[in-house]
Structure formats: structure tokens, C-alpha cells
Amino acid sequence: MKKIISLIACLAILTSCSDDSSDDSSATSGSITATIDGQNWRSNIAIAAVQTVNFNGLNGSVLQILGTASNSSTLAINIPLQNLATGTYTFSGFDAEGNLSYNTMDDSYSSDETGGTFTITISSYNSSNGTISGTFSGTLIGFDTPTQMTLTNGSFNNISIVSQQLFSNGNISLKLNNGNVFNMDADSSDNLFLMIQQVNEANKIVIYGNNTNLGADFGVYSIMIPKNATVGSHTIDGNNYDAGFNNNSNIDYTTNGGTINITSHIGNTIVGTFNFTATGNSQTMTISQGNFSITHN
Structure with missing residues (x-):
């Protein structure tokens, strides 16, 4: 860990x-x-x-x-x-x-x-x-x-x-390519877990979904949003809103499109949806049906 x-x-x-x-x-x-x-x-x-x-x-x-x-x-x-x-x-x-x-x-x-x-x-x-x-x-x-x-x-x-700060308070779910939707939360006993990173000086929150089960869905899936994220659909621009995928291979995946939709931000609880694609070495990873609900500090 x-x-x-x-x-x-x-x-x-x-x-x-x-x-x-x-x-x-x-x-x-x-x-x-x-x-x-x-x-x-x-x-x-x-x-x-x-x-x-x-x-x-x-x-x-x-x-x-x-x-x-x-x-x-x-x-x-x-x-x-x-x-x-x-x-x-x-x-x-x-x-x-x-x-x-x-x-x-x-x-x-x-x-x-x-x-x-x-x-x-x-x-x-x-x-x-x-x-x-x-x-x-x-x-x-x-x-x-x-x-x-x-x-x-x-x-x-x-x-x-x-x-x-690094903590886990909420859940994130998604589907990779043509696989099944899987959920990651604070319970790591199933090798599916959520990690949240908060950097107040940069006004950033990074949400990591970790799937450490060996198989087609293995990898770390991340989305980044401002701590003061506003309700609405936001294009993943690599700046205020970003996303990423890494499966510990020798391939460097680059995110090249997608959106993060904030459906509610009430108090410290942010709820939203997301989708994006990541490419590397002529391979395309499609992340779809993404949902998250987290409570930040």
C-alpha cells in the first residue's frame, strides 16, 4: 500500500x-x-x-x-x-x-x-x-x-x-471497454477500493478507483476536479478537470477526450458522472458509465 x-x-x-x-x-x-x-x-x-x-x-x-x-x-x-x-x-x-x-x-x-x-x-x-x-x-x-x-x-x-490529505469516503463505479460495471469504495477486501487525494493549495481533489484484481479490468482509474466544482457538464481539459488510466504496463496512456458532469455539490459531498478515452501504442481504453459520490474534507 x-x-x-x-x-x-x-x-x-x-x-x-x-x-x-x-x-x-x-x-x-x-x-x-x-x-x-x-x-x-x-x-x-x-x-x-x-x-x-x-x-x-x-x-x-x-x-x-x-x-x-x-x-x-x-x-x-x-x-x-x-x-x-x-x-x-x-x-x-x-x-x-x-x-x-x-x-x-x-x-x-x-x-x-x-x-x-x-x-x-x-x-x-x-x-x-x-x-x-x-x-x-x-x-x-x-x-x-x-x-x-x-x-x-x-x-x-x-x-x-x-x-x-489521502482518505477514502465514498464510492466510484465504471466500465472499461466491453466489460462489466464494477464498484470501488472504502472496503479493500475485494481488491476494489477508492482513494481520495485532496490538495487545498491547488484547489484540487483527485478520485482514484483501484482495481487490483488481475484481469482485463486491472488498473488505476482517476478523475480530477476542483474542490469548489460547480454543477454542470465539464470537458476534460487536463487543467481544472482531468482523468487518467494506468494498468502498470509499459504503455503510457494519454487521455484524449471525455466529460465530467457534476450533478450535485451540497456541503462537502460531490456527486457526478464521467466518461473518457485513453490511448497508448495504438490501443484505446474506453471508460464509460462512470459514477462517483464522495465527501471531501
Whole structure:
């Protein structure tokens, strides 16, 4: 679950804040650099988030430092927020409380696999509307194959800190291609579950429907709406309203059409419908009969 949360946060926070960068340039200030297996890596978007998780028995807060490069690869650092201060921290092995991950279109690598390790030095940290700077290094292990990757010379400088929340409160249902409609909610025992990500600084809510049952419908289905979404039909434009599909394959799916219809927004409860298509490598995924009802914070 920790890896899923990490990857989701990379996608949604960076997308949300970069879309709003014209309104608040400070949202993505700072940079991340590193040497990965001898190759220089530099972010073009970087941000840090105080992330509060209340989902499926997971409760707590972490600091997540995120960067994405021009080739869509990402670096993510997760460290426990409790008693966090300047200093050096080392996390090793499977299911460590802190981790470093590197994600490409082909594979994901993490320090919290057997044989992995991660060291971070925080040189400056202001958790209240501030920035964070420091250095890091680690040995990462491939998620799909046990390939070892060495990361050195890691540095993050003046990364702006925002806040985000991850929780599950509602449901989402949809149909993929010619399959059957399936529902995802707060109960993950059937491997069908809902996750909601809220980023107040960016005025964004991302709703994730996760189908982790191996089969034709396997994947993560997402829609993004403003926290102050208005009743009516909205074209998916990649900015205020967006959607996505990912089935952990080597195919990068691009959303190229669809709508999100908000049927009601009363108090903190938003109800709506959606449909969209996503294409990649000449394959088209059609998401239809989408319905959602969520309560945000």
C-alpha cells in the first residue's frame, strides 16, 4: 500500500500544482538533482507535501518530497513526520518507515525492498508554510525485477511545502471497454477500493478507483476536479478537470477526450458522472458509465 500511495502522490500533486503554476509560481519552487547509475538527473517540477493518510487502517503523517523530469521519470522521498527535524536519517530494508523511490515508464525502484537502503540529511526545514533543503543517497531495488540501482549526489534545494490529505469516503463505479460495471469504495477486501487525494493549495481533489484484481479490468482509474466544482457538464481539459488510466504496463496512456458532469455539490459531498478515452501504442481504453459520490474534507 505504501508504494501505491507514493506513486499516486507523485502523479497528482505534480500535475495539480504545475497546472496552477501561472497563478502561484511559488507552488513549484526549488529543484531536485541526483546521479542515478552514473547518469545525471534533474527535476523540472519539484514540491514537498505534508501528507496526512487515513485509509484502510493506515493513519499518520509523512513528509513527501517529489520531483519529475522532462522524460516523465520521477523521484519520491517519503519520511515520517513525527519528530522530524534537521539531521541525518537512514532507512533500510523491506517496509522501512522511510523510503526513496525512482519511477520510469518501464519500472519502479525503491529502497524499501530487501537489500535497499536510503540516507537523507535535512539541512533546513520549516514545516509551517516554508521550504526544505538537504541531500540524499541510496541503493534501490526494482519492483518488477530485483535489479539494483545506485543513487548518489542527491540534493533538494528550497522545495516549497504544501499539504495534502489521502482518505477514502465514498464510492466510484465504471466500465472499461466491453466489460462489466464494477464498484470501488472504502472496503479493500475485494481488491476494489477508492482513494481520495485532496490538495487545498491547488484547489484540487483527485478520485482514484483501484482495481487490483488481475484481469482485463486491472488498473488505476482517476478523475480530477476542483474542490469548489460547480454543477454542470465539464470537458476534460487536463487543467481544472482531468482523468487518467494506468494498468502498470509499459504503455503510457494519454487521455484524449471525455466529460465530467457534476450533478450535485451540497456541503462537502460531490456527486457526478464521467466518461473518457485513453490511448497508448495504438490501443484505446474506453471508460464509460462512470459514477462517483464522495465527501471531501
